[in-house]
Amino acid sequence: MTSDTTPHDDLPRMGQGLFWQDLQVGQRWRTFRRTVTEADLVAFINATGMLEAIFIDADHAGGAIPGRPVPGALTYAFIEGFILQSMIQGTGLAMLELHQKILAPVLVGDSIEAVVEVTGVRPTSKGNRAVVSSLITVFNQRREPVMEYTAVRLLAGRTAT
Template sequence: MTAEHTATPVDSSLPRLGQGFVWQDLAAGQRFRTFRRTITETDLVNFIGVTGMLEAIFIEEGYEGAAMAGRPVPGALTYTLIEGFILQTMIQGTGLAMLELHQKILAPVVVGDTIEAVVEVTDIRPTSRSGRAVVTSRIDVFNQRSVLVMTYTATRLLAGRA
């Protein structure tokens, strides 16, 4: 004997869990902080393997030409981990395009460091098309010692309410 299961179909008017902000929900000066994440040796190995960044400083333990102690992490890995947080929490389903990016790497990040970021919306310019807007944000990335390791400005196209 089988039990009959009934359920209400998915109601498309229900709020979607994890849905990002539409541009109308943001304001210049609004600030957010991301989750924190500790960068592991596995993160480094996977990243350099998939990107082909097989530079000696990243693949050779104790590389004698290194300018610092520890296992340095490419700035691109730090950036992409923070962007992952932003995509998952702030613009999931509403981010339409990255239009421009200006980045400065200010301090080294090594395996074992824990990073997080502060995102500040700095400008919102509605477009003439389909309720979209160009949203600019400044993202400051910090390590576990509150050292600013990276800052970047991202200009994105975000969806709006119809």
């Protein structure tokens, strides 16, 4: 087996996100779906310190939500992980603004996915980046919306060759 030491800069990068020039208002994508597990909940509350009784006590009597609810921040983090791994990997420069609405609880055992719709693309004066707005709607396995948020991000553009 020989080792190829020549530069590979001309090869497309696997998993590369979209440049702002690839986007147009109205484009939509669906993320993968993921089931939220008890281990996810425990790891998240331990990492964040969100030690609220409804998250750490499976038999909490004072909870208004039946089942094992998870923090909205966990739902958001999972969906942003999908978006990062697919749409903005290597091209996302900054999250500029975020407006979020929690529409329904997500419970341990629920499977979540999202629809991402581009709602705005505004190139900056430099031209090598743009402000991209999107509406992200998160659904559970019953196709009920559980979260909706708008994200305004700074995305890189293609460099001139």
